Amino acid sequence: MSDTGESKVCLPGDGPIISVEDVHKSFNGLHVLRGLNLKVMANQTMVVIGGSGCGKSVLLKHIIGILRPDSGRVIFDSTDISELKEDDLSRVRSRFGMVFQGAALFDxxxxxxxxxxxxxxxxxxxxxxxxxxxxxxxxxxxxxxxxxxxxxxxxxxxxxxxxxxxxIASDPEVILYDEPTTGLDPIMADVVNELMLRIQKTQCATSVVVTHDMKSAYKVADRIAMMKDGVIVESGTPEEIQSTENPTVSQFIRGEARDAVEQHS
Amino acid sequence: MIADMTESLISVIEGAGRFTRFSAAAVKGLFVERPGRRQMVPLVMEIGLRSVPVVLATGAFVGMVIAVQIFAQLHKMGSESAAGPIINISIVSELGPVLAAIILAGRVGGAMSAELGTMKVTEQLDALRTLGADPVSYLVSPRFLACFLLVPLLTIYSDAIGVLGGYLMSVRFLGISDYHYWHQTRQFIQRWDVFVGVGKAFYFGGVIGLICCYKGFMAEKGAEGVGRATTDAFVASFIAILAGNFFMALFFNNLYDYLYT
Incomplete structure (x- = not known):
């Protein structure tokens, strides 16, 4: 791959640029987000891990304002975007870029x-x-x-x-990645990981990556948050997550079945 | 039982409210963000140009079938010379616009709801929002405009070929006098009849555009959801065309009485 961007020194911001506060969201009676809290520091990459269907993509869509919470707040750069009208929200969204799970290219x-x-x-x-x-x-x-x-x-x-x-076409301040490596072969998945790192270095963007690919998570994350049952159950640096004693997190990051079959049946 | 009925009624009212809001947003979108050439040209090609063969084929057969049926009835009474106006009024003010609209609801409406439904389930509508575009203004308003303007135009083509088909069948094959056919037609058909047919076609175009886009936007996840949206779009358009035709017939009759009697 060619390298067209220069690396910058990206220092973490003083405070969170994104703050998700006690967000609840239900769809047709299904309570997906149950008082979720998450803070993302500027110029850092936050990776949100969790099982399929736990609401990770729903969380991303709240951060960019495609979905609005039933209750709670989503603060971006000191603005509560859950209260904004569509026109104002559109201006806020211009500071975001989002990579969709299936790419969502216009056919x-x-x-x-x-x-x-x-x-x-x-x-x-x-x-x-x-x-x-x-x-x-x-x-x-x-x-x-x-x-x-x-x-x-x-x-x-x-x-x-x-x-x-x-x-990244408009050099956004925040880039959201929804399962960026899902469905790719291991080499292409690593190409995408390298790409996320390069974009982080060249654009100093804040990134939120939703994935259940632990190899990808360890490679690109400054911090990792584990999501289960609509809440964040643990967050920390990749090292902290790897050495966690929380059995739920430990089971997930090691990919152990244990009693998961019973839980999912 | 009563609780179920109440729930169904509430659901229908909610659906009607959502559709009304969606339609208002689509019409507003025409003024907020005027559809550009980049959006309109492919739609005119798809909805207009590529529909011409099927519309012409439909129109020709409608004209010929009506001629055969009307002739059979009038022949029993020895009044074949009255066939011209009956055939042509049927074509330009009733069957021509309705059948053209139904064919277009199947061809164009089905394609639109499938396309938008696929965009919904593959998150392309969400992608539009993240890139600063309102999906209704960007996708629905131009489709609504294209249907609203092109369905009447296609109906005029359909009517013209239907009139020609009716004439050929009546005069060339069934032996009605050429002179009587056109003389009677000129006596009884007024510009009003053509106006009514084209007026209905504007309504048909508008509802096909709005209903099919709405059903596409409401598609549930997966191929099954898109398939269901496409079927629902055709059925809803079909009912809206037939029911709308009835109410517009009443409306135009009353308008005629108000204006000319």
Whole structure:
């Protein structure tokens, strides 16, 4: 992969840039988030781990304001975004980039149009500048000569990387990754991990990564939080998490079945 | 039993409220964010141009079938010369617009609800939000506009070919006099009849666009959810077309009486 960005020294911020406070959320009577609390420091990578269906993606969608909590608050840079109207929320979202689990590329648009989408909406650049930025971001994620292809012509790994290029096109302050390595082969998964680290170094962005891939979590995390039953049950540095005595966390990070079959049946 | 009925009623009212809000947002979207050429050209190609063959085929067969049926009835009474106006009024003000709308609800509406449903379940609608676009303004408003404007145009094509099909069947194959066919038609058909047909087509276009987009947006997860949304979209459009046709027939009759009598 080519390296088009310069590394910066990214110092952690003084306080949390994102603060999720006692958030509850239910869907059709199913209580998914049950008073969840989470703080994410600026310029750091917070990895949220947890089993499938525990509400990790729901948490990300609350952070970017796609979902609103039934109760509780989501504070971003001192603003309670759960109270904002859609227009104001749209302005806040322009400071975020989000990488979706299945990439969520727009099927009817080419790769270039996908990556350029947010830039065109923002209206701050002319078409030549937009094309330059798009090609630059595609090079950053290790893709060349794909700008005129349609998403259906790309492999899973390429789609994921185009999704990352789209998320970072406008140099957002915060990047949210929803299961970035799920469904990829081990080498491509590591390519994506390297990519997240490189983006972190070149853009000094705050990242929140939702995953159940522990190898990925240890590689990219400054801090790890474990989610279960709609709450954060433990958080700490990767070293602290690895040496935890909490049996739930310990079982998850070691991938032990124990009585999980009974719990899930 | 009563509790179930109450729950169903509440659910229907809630659904109607959601659809009304969705429709209002789609119409508002036309003014907030005017659909650009980049969005409209593919829609005009898909909804308009690619629908022309099926609409023409439908129109031609509708015209010919009506001619055969009307001729059979009038022949018993020896009044074949009255076939022209009956066939043509049926085509331009009733069956032409309704059948064209039903065909378009299946072809265009089904495709739209499947496309938007797939976008919903693959999180593309969420991706739009994260990139600063309102999915309703960006996706629904242009589709609504395209359907609203193109369905009447396609209905005019369908009517024209239906009139031609009815004429060919009546005059060339069933032996009705060419002169009587057109003379009677000119005597009884007014511009109002054509206006009623096209007026209905605007409504049909609008409801097809809104209902099919709404059902796509409401799709549940997975291929099954998208399939169900597509089926629901067609069924709901079908009912809205038939029920709307009835109420508009009443409305236009009253309007005619108010304006001309």
């Amino acid at each position: 009817s648009l080419s790769v270039l149009e996908n990556v350029a989408f947010g830039l065109r909406r923002a209206g701050k650049h002319d078409e030549d500048q937009i094309r330059e930025i798009v090609l630059d971001k595609l090079r950053l994620v290790g893709l060349r000569d794909v700008e005129d292809k349609m998403p259906s012509e790309l492999s899973g790994g390429m789609r994921k990387r185009v999704g990352i290029a789209r998320a």
